[in-house]
Each structure stands twice: as C-alpha cells, then as structure tokens.
Amino acid sequence: MTQLDVSQQSRAVAGTPPAAQTPAPRRPRTAPSGEWVRWIVPVLLVAGWQLASSVGWLNPRVLPAPSAVFGAFWELARSGELWHHFLISLQRASLGVLVGGGLGFLFGILNGTSRAANVLLDTSFQMLRTIPNLALIPLVILWFGIGESGKIFLIALATFFPVYLNTLHGVRSIDPRLTEMAGVYGLGRAETFRRVTLPGALPSVLVGVRYALGISWLALVVSESFGASSGIGFLAMDAREFFRTDVIVLAIVIYALIGKVADVIVRGLERRLLPWQVPA
Structure with a gap:
C-alpha cells in the first residue's frame, strides 16, 4: 500500500473526503457586464415623455417634446454654437476640478497623517464647507471681477470638499498595524506613503472624485449665472x-x-486601480 492510499484512508476515517473529491471554491459573482441594461429606465422615461407630448398631455411651452x-440640438450643433459653448464650459469645469480636487487631495493627506495639521486646519475647512456658493458671488465679483478666474474659483471651492473629506476618511481608515509593519521593515515616509497610505486611501479618494465631478457642473451653473458671455449656462440663460x-x-x-x-470614467478608473473590488 502506497503512502497516497494510506493518506486517503485516513481522510475517510476522519470523515474528510479525498483531495480529488474536494469541490473547487466558487468564484464571487460579478455584476452583469452589459452596460445597455443601465439605460433601460432612461430610455423608457424619454419614450413616455414623447408619448405624453404627442397626445397633448404636456404643454410644449412648459415642457417641449424630446x-x-x-431639433434644437441639431440646429445649434450644425451652426457650431453648441460646441463653442460646450468646450468653454468643459474647460472651466476641468480647471476647477484639477485645482479644487488637487488641493483637496493634498490637504486630506496632510490632515490625515498629521494630527497637528488636522487640529489647525480642519475646523476652518468645516466652517467654509457650509457656505453656499451663491452667497459668495458678490465677494467673488469684487475679488476677481466677472472674468474666468472667479468662475474657476467657485468650481474649485465646490470640488475641494468632497475630495478632501473622502481622502481624510480614507487615510484615517487605514489599519494602524500596516503602518507599524512598514516601520518594522524600515520603510521611510515616502515609501510608506507609496506602499501603504496611498493604496489604502485610494478607494475613498475615488469616491470623492466621483462626487466632485458631479458637483463641478452644479457649481458651473452658478458660476455662469453672472457676467458670462459663453458656456452652457449662458446658453440656457x-x-x-x-x-x-x-x-x-x-x-x-x-x-x-x-x-x-x-x-x-471614474468607474473605469476604479476597475483599473482597484481590481480587487467587486464591480458595481
């Protein structure tokens, strides 16, 4: 009798099935890959909207048909006016997100890793966070005039706080034992940040970026409501x-x-940078 037969017999006595009969571990279920499923509800809403307009349930002066x-899209796109305003709004929003999101990330890392910086700065940030952008418009006009700087400032201010708060939360949520282990292995501050702090905070940072991108367009509407001669907000006004x-x-x-x-775009970044997470 070989050693393998003895091992299988011992497993049978103990009530454990042989290795060949052990079921393979199940793979975690993933969400359906069809992106078209996400568009079912919007398409149905547009179809119902068109039907209600066609039978006369909706006044075209109040809510025009799709x-x-x-037709308005085709008219403005063919003349080039729509693309002109769209690109200007996209430029304003992009610059505001880069400035506000970048500063939010830096201060989130700083306040998350330094208790002194957190005590010194976090209270001021929390007070500024509650101030509406509309209340700042008179001051913004006095500070920056009606040019592009004031509009980018409002967008940057609105996008700063989602990235800052989520980055701060991500850094604070890191297991302290991981930081201690990095110290045991002799990693310096820069190496600890690259190997421990940044990967641990990255999921929360991307959540903050996701919120910031949405809020940036809300702030863009506010910023284009004064002194604007171009942009999607100006087009609507x-x-x-x-x-x-x-x-x-x-x-x-x-x-x-x-x-x-x-x-x-942010969900694509999450799949690429956080491959261990189950896709939503």
Whole structure:
C-alpha cells in the first residue's frame, strides 16, 4: 500500500473526503457586464415623455417634446454654437476640478497623517464647507471681477470638499498595524506613503472624485449665472430671455449626459486601480 492510499484512508476515517473529491471554491459573482441594461429606465422615461407630448398631455411651452429638444440640438450643433459653448464650459469645469480636487487631495493627506495639521486646519475647512456658493458671488465679483478666474474659483471651492473629506476618511481608515509593519521593515515616509497610505486611501479618494465631478457642473451653473458671455449656462440663460424652452431643456440634458460620462470614467478608473473590488 502506497503512502497516497494510506493518506486517503485516513481522510475517510476522519470523515474528510479525498483531495480529488474536494469541490473547487466558487468564484464571487460579478455584476452583469452589459452596460445597455443601465439605460433601460432612461430610455423608457424619454419614450413616455414623447408619448405624453404627442397626445397633448404636456404643454410644449412648459415642457417641449424630446423631438423638439433634438431639433434644437441639431440646429445649434450644425451652426457650431453648441460646441463653442460646450468646450468653454468643459474647460472651466476641468480647471476647477484639477485645482479644487488637487488641493483637496493634498490637504486630506496632510490632515490625515498629521494630527497637528488636522487640529489647525480642519475646523476652518468645516466652517467654509457650509457656505453656499451663491452667497459668495458678490465677494467673488469684487475679488476677481466677472472674468474666468472667479468662475474657476467657485468650481474649485465646490470640488475641494468632497475630495478632501473622502481622502481624510480614507487615510484615517487605514489599519494602524500596516503602518507599524512598514516601520518594522524600515520603510521611510515616502515609501510608506507609496506602499501603504496611498493604496489604502485610494478607494475613498475615488469616491470623492466621483462626487466632485458631479458637483463641478452644479457649481458651473452658478458660476455662469453672472457676467458670462459663453458656456452652457449662458446658453440656457439666454434661451430663457427668448422663451426657448427647448434650448433650456437641451442644456439640462447636456448636464445630465456629462454627469453620466464622468461617472463612467471614474468607474473605469476604479476597475483599473482597484481590481480587487467587486464591480458595481
């Protein structure tokens, strides 16, 4: 009798099945990969909206039909006016997110790793966080005028806090034993940050970026409500003066689609940078 037979017999006596009969571990279930499933509800809503407009349930002056909104899109896109305003708004939002999100990440790391910095700065940040952007518009006009600087400042201020709070939470949520282990292995501060702090805080940081991208367009609407001569917000404000509700709804749809695209981009970053997490 070989050693393998003896081992199998001992497992049978102990009530343990042989190794060959041990079932393979199940793989975790993942979400369906079809992105089209996410669009079922929006498509049904648009179809119901078009049907209600066609049978006369909706007043076109109050809420135009999707076909009228698409006609406004085609008209503005063919003339090039839509792309002009869209690119300017995209530039403002991008600069604001880069400035505000970058500062939020830096201060989140600083206050999360340094107790002295947290005690000194966090209270001020929490007080500033509760101030509405609309209340700051008169001061922003006095500080920056009606140029691009004031608009980017408002967007940066709005996007600073989501990234800051989530980064701070991510750093504080790291297991202290991991930091102690890094010290045992002789890792310096820079190496500990690269190997422990940043990977541990990254999931929360990406959540903050996800919120910041959505809030950036809300702040953009506020910033383009004063002294603007271009941008999607200006396009909507100008359409209001001429009772072009189709253009106003088009601007709202553009904001919604941009928010969806931004969300897809962040989810793609999460899948690439956080492969161990189950995709949502």
